Amino acid sequence: MKKxxxxxxxxxxxxxxxxxxxxxxxxxxxxxxxxxAYADLRVDTLYQSGLHGPGHIERVLLLGALIARNxxxxxxxxxxxxxxxxxxxxxxxxxxxxxxHGARSASMLASEAFAFARQDLSEAELPILYxxxxxxxxxxxxxxxxx
Numbered sequence: 001m002k003k004x005x006x007x008x009x010x011x012x013x014x015x016x017x018x019x020x021x022x023x024x025x026x027x028x029x030x031x032x033x034x035x036x037a038y039a040d041l042r043v044d045t046l047y048q049s050g051l052h053g054p055g056h057i058e059r060v061l062l063l064g065a066l067i068a069r070n071x072x073x074x075x076x077x078x079x080x081x082x083x084x085x086x087x088x089x090x091x092x093x094x095x096x097x098x099x100x101h102g103a104r105s106a107s108m109l110a111s112e113a114f115a116f117a118r119q120d121l122s123e124a125e126l127p128i129l130y131x132x133x134x135x136x137x138x139x140x141x142x143x144x145x146x147x
Contacts, residue, residue: 025069030078034065037082042116047092060085080125084132087117102137106130 025031038061043054064085068078091104108114110130118126 021066025066028069029075030065030069033068033075033078033082034061037061037065037079037086041086045087045090045114045117047089049092049095051095052089052092057086057089060088076125080121080128083117083121084129084136087114088133088136090114090133099137103134105137106134109133 064081090108092101
């Protein structure tokens with residue numbers, strides 16, 4: 001059974017939904033893309049912890065949707081961004097110092113076990129998924145080596 005932490009609050013009337021950051025999101029096509037990403041999220045495959053577990057992933061998905069709306073991303077680019085948000089911490093082994101978890105997460109996404117996370121992405125989108133996930137946990141100095 002999937003346990004949503006943020007979704008009930010988003011749907012709750014009166015909780016920042018009539019004003020603030022969420023009202024414009026709720027009234028946009030990005031909201032449907034966010035809800036689809038939530039529905040498709042395989043919580044059982046996520047790193048399980050109170051800090052970087054499912055609750056963190058839900059918050060990152062929400063922030064990803066807000067960024068996509070703010071930047072005017074296309075639906076395809078928004079779906080790709082939300083996929084990166086959903087699975088960026090798969091390879092975590094520690095909630096604290098774990099600088100290589102992005103690279104491990106990208107490797108896991110490329111494996112057969114995570115084919116479900118790639119099934120609707122194009123061949124052109126896969127390198128973007130892997131690079132974004134791998135690079136998110138690298139320091140600025142180490143990130144430059146990916147260019």
